[in-house]
Amino acid sequence: MNEPHREVGSPTFTASRDGACDDAALLRRIGQGDEDAMAAFYREHGQVVLAQVLLVTGERVLAEEIVQDTMLAVWRGAGSFRGESSARSWVIAIARRQTRDRLRRRRLRVVDDAFLADQPSSGPGPEATALDRADLAEVMGAIRQLAASHREVLGLAFGSGLSLPEVAGVLEIPVGTVKSRLTAARAALGRILNEKGQNR
Amino acid sequence: MNTGPADTRSSHLDLADLIAEANGQAIDDRAREHLVRCEHCRAEASRWHLVAGGVRGLAAAAPEVAQPARPRHGRLRVLTGPRRRTLLVASVAAALVLATAVGLGVSNNFVHIKFGTGGNGAGPVLTAVTGCTGLEQAVGRLEQVNGNSLVVKTASGQPVTVTTTASTFVSMSGALRSEITDGASVMVRGTRSGATIAAAIVTVGQPFSAVNPPGYVPVQGTVSEASSAGFTLVTSGGTRIPVTTSADTLVIVPHASLGQLQHGATIFAFGHAGPDGTLSARAVTGITQFPPGGPAGAHLHISVHLKVGAHVNGCSPRAIAAALLPGS
Numbered sequence: 001m002n003e004p005h006r007e008v009g010s011p012t013f014t015a016s017r018d019g020a021c022d023d024a025a026l027l028r029r030i031g032q033g034d035e036d037a038m039a040a041f042y043r044e045h046g047q048v049v050l051a052q053v054l055l056v057t058g059e060r061v062l063a064e065e066i067v068q069d070t071m072l073a074v075w076r077g078a079g080s081f082r083g084e085s086s087a088r089s090w091v092i093a094i095a096r097r098q099t100r101d102r103l104r105r106r107r108l109r110v111v112d113d114a115f116l117a118d119q120p121s122s123g124p125g126p127e128a129t130a131l132d133r134a135d136l137a138e139v140m141g142a143i144r145q146l147a148a149s150h151r152e153v154l155g156l157a158f159g160s161g162l163s164l165p166e167v168a169g170v171l172e173i174p175v176g177t178v179k180s181r182l183t184a185a186r187a188a189l190g191r192i193l194n195e196k197g198q199n200r
Numbered sequence: 201m202n203t204g205p206a207d208t209r210s211s212h213l214d215l216a217d218l219i220a221e222a223n224g225q226a227i228d229d230r231a232r233e234h235l236v237r238c239e240h241c242r243a244e245a246s247r248w249h250l251v252a253g254g255v256r257g258l259a260a261a262a263p264e265v266a267q268p269a270r271p272r273h274g275r276l277r278v279l280t281g282p283r284r285r286t287l288l289v290a291s292v293a294a295a296l297v298l299a300t301a302v303g304l305g306v307s308n309n310f311v312h313i314k315f316g317t318g319g320n321g322a323g324p325v326l327t328a329v330t331g332c333t334g335l336e337q338a339v340g341r342l343e344q345v346n347g348n349s350l351v352v353k354t355a356s357g358q359p360v361t362v363t364t365t366a367s368t369f370v371s372m373s374g375a376l377r378s379e380i381t382d383g384a385s386v387m388v389r390g391t392r393s394g395a396t397i398a399a400a401i402v403t404v405g406q407p408f409s410a411v412n413p414p415g416y417v418p419v420q421g422t423v424s425e426a427s428s429a430g431f432t433l434v435t436s437g438g439t440r441i442p443v444t445t446s447a448d449t450l451v452i453v454p455h456a457s458l459g460q461l462q463h464g465a466t467i468f469a470f471g472h473a474g475p476d477g478t479l480s481a482r483a484v485t486g487i488t489q490f491p492p493g494g495p496a497g498a499h500l501h502i503s504v505h506l507k508v509g510a511h512v513n514g515c516s517p518r519a520i521a522a523a524l525l526p527g528s
Contacts, residue, residue, distance in 0.1 A: 035392065051259035060263055065436040068420050072439070102436070131247045139254035140261075157219055158255040164216055179215045186251055 023087030031079030038075055045088060046071065048160050049095045055155040056099055056148050066102055070095040089166040092156065096170060103148070127190025134193045142192040150185035157182055213241045222248040326360065326473055332515040338362055338469045338479045342486060345458050350484070352467045361478040362469045364458060368481050369521035372461055374488025376451035379404050379460075380431060384423045388433055388443055396442040399430070403452045461486040470520050483521045 023044070029037035049070060054063035073094050081090060134142070143151060156167040157178075168175045213221075217231045222245065227235075235241050326336040340354035350362040364370065380386065380402055387403040397419065419441060421433040430444040453460065461467070465488045471481035 047262070048259075051262040054262045055255070055258055064263070065420060069435065069437050072419075072435070072437075098437075128243075128247060131250060132243070134250065136250065136253050136257060139250055140257045143251075143254045143258060154251065154255050155259070158223060158252040159259040164219060175216075182219065183215065186247065189251060 024081070024083050027074075027078045027081045027087060030075060031081070038071070041074065041087075041091075042071055045091050048088070049091055052092060052152075052155045052160050053095050053099055055143075055159065056096075056152045057103065058144060058151075062102065066095060066098045069098045069102075073098065085169055086162075086166060088160065089162050089170050092160055092162065093170045096152070125190075126194050127187050129190075130194035130197055131186070131190045133197065138193060138196070139189070142189050142196070145192050146185060146188055149181070150188055153178065153181045154185050212238060213244070218245055218248045221245050222252040326477075326479060329470060332520065334472055335470055335482075335515065335520070336473050336479060338467070338471075338481075340467055342461055342463055342465045342467050344463070345461060348458065349478075350458065350461070350467060350469070352469065362467070362471070362481045362484065363474075363478055364481050364484060367517065368471075369483040369517065370456045370458060370461070370485070371452070371454045371483075372456045372465065372486040372488065373450060373452040374462075374465065374486075375447060375449075376404075376453065376462075376488060377428065377445055377449060379451050379453055380423055380426050380445070382423055382426050382431075384426075385420075386423055386433070387420045388441075389419075390443070396444060397433070399443050399445050399449045401450045401452065402443075402445065403454065405453060405455050456486075458484075462488045464488075482517060 023041070026037045026041045026044075030041060046067060050063055050067045053066045053070075054060060057063050057066070070091065074091055077094075081087070085093075131139075143154065146154070153167065153171065156162055156170060157164065160167075162170065164175050164178055168178045171178065171181075173181075213231055213234060217227050218241070220227050221231075221235070235245060326338050329335040329337045338352055338354070338360045340352035340360065343351040343353050343359065345351075348364050350364070352360050352362055354360060384404050386405075388397055388399050389401040389403075390397040390399040392398075419433060419435065421435040421439075421441070424432040424434050424440070428445075430442065433441040433443045435441065461484075465486035467484060467486050469479055469481040469484045471479045471483070473479055
């Protein structure tokens with residue numbers, strides 16, 4: 001049963017957010033060694049960063065370590081924040097690099113080129129049909145089985161409060177490629193759900 | 201929306217509109233009107249809604265990130281001497297152990313913990329715990345450990361036997377610096393002084409909870425060069441951070457064994473009472489008082505108030521364990 005309008009999550013994950021000016025001020029204070037500002041920044045962004053990293057890594061302890069390393073990097077590098085992007089996308093980009101480095105050390109790849117090819121869906125094929133028949137719990141389970149690159153782009157688009165251009169900035173790819181990757185991620189999700197449906 | 205004259209690919213909504221719609225963001229009137237009358241786009245929007253819901257569901261299921269915050273100075277309770285140390289230790293430990301049990305968190309930047317029973321010496325051996333039918337609580341000093349059971353003496357002086365099984369959740373906290381050994385995985389919460397962290401709280405082993413008491417950003421790593429004065433914390437990225445500890449450093453072991461509980465520790469046990477008056481424990485935590493005479497430089501300032509009773513949010517093993525260690 002498809003329930004497209006069911007709300008899940010917390011206000012932490014709303015799609016848009018204010019406070020960009022506050023973030024810039026916080027980062028200036030962090031750059032000056034203000035620990036209170038660091039704590040405030042952590043409260044503002046830590047949960048979203050953790051959720052995104054956990055979505056990509058699938059490992060709680062590893063994700064918490066990466067968030068910690070990310071916040072240490074923020075502490076050390078806040079002075080280099082130039083305000084060319086939002087603080088949210090800046091810290092998520094740092095987390096992404098930390099994640100990539102950590103997974104690379106474990107001989108895994110966050111971004112596997114094999115998954116980056118454009119795979120636009122072509123109408124309501126079996127994958128779309130499988131998605132139509134899936135419920136939320138099944139979708140959550142299927143997302144966990146996606147390739148890291150697909151989990152990553154879905155998390156950025158729907159869990160981090162970033163706009164598509166900001167997602168593109170974090171991933172360092174054009175907006176069009178973000179769209180292609182999202183479409184490919186959804187198609188892969190549909191294939192997983194379809195296979196599960198056939199196995200039932 | 202792909203409706204321009206030059207766009208011959210589709211007359212349907214652009215993916216950016218569908219993503220924005222799934223995120224609850226505003227889309228322009230033209231796109232909205234199209235969505236109303238286009239069955240194909242409504243189906244697509246529905247699918248993206250479901251995907252977005254799945255992502256948010258996973259995000260909502262993520263553990264709570266540590267929430268550092270400073271206590272409000274206007275509400276600090278400053279004590280001195282041994283009583284100060286004792287209260288600070290008890291209060292910090294209680295903050296970590298019982299915040300959920302009494303339904304209070306650290307989100308208000310200041311923790312008022314209410315715990316204990318029978319302070320006047322006439323309290324009952326076991327007290328009811330709300331939130332889980334049949335669950336009761338024993339509180340007292342640890343007299344002895346006999347295999348899988350504990351003998352706890354309540355404030356009224358009555359002994360109560362607490363039995364445990366392999367599935368009983370056991371934790372402990374207090375002045376337990378000896379638990380900080382080389383190679384141990386730890387979470388340090390403290391204050392910075394240059395490159396050094398003065399540890400207020402050290403959690404040893406796999407943390408059960410991600411909740412912080414107010415005021416500190418956690419740093420996680422592995423212990424190296426442990427001594428009575430501190431240790432070197434080696435982070436996952438290889439950074440080496442000097443950490444100092446003192447007699448006031450609170451050490452928490454979320455996953456302990458009965459043998460690690462120290463004689464005289466304050467024991468909180470949740471479980472079901474047997475006909476013989478024993479408590480079959482589902483969760484036990486021991487709080488070891490700090491020794492008198494330690495340095496007075498305690499780091500945390502959290503007030504404590506005593507109150508009978510506790511609360512759990514359900515009867516699952518994790519819920520009961522969480523009542524003793526919040527924030528799971």
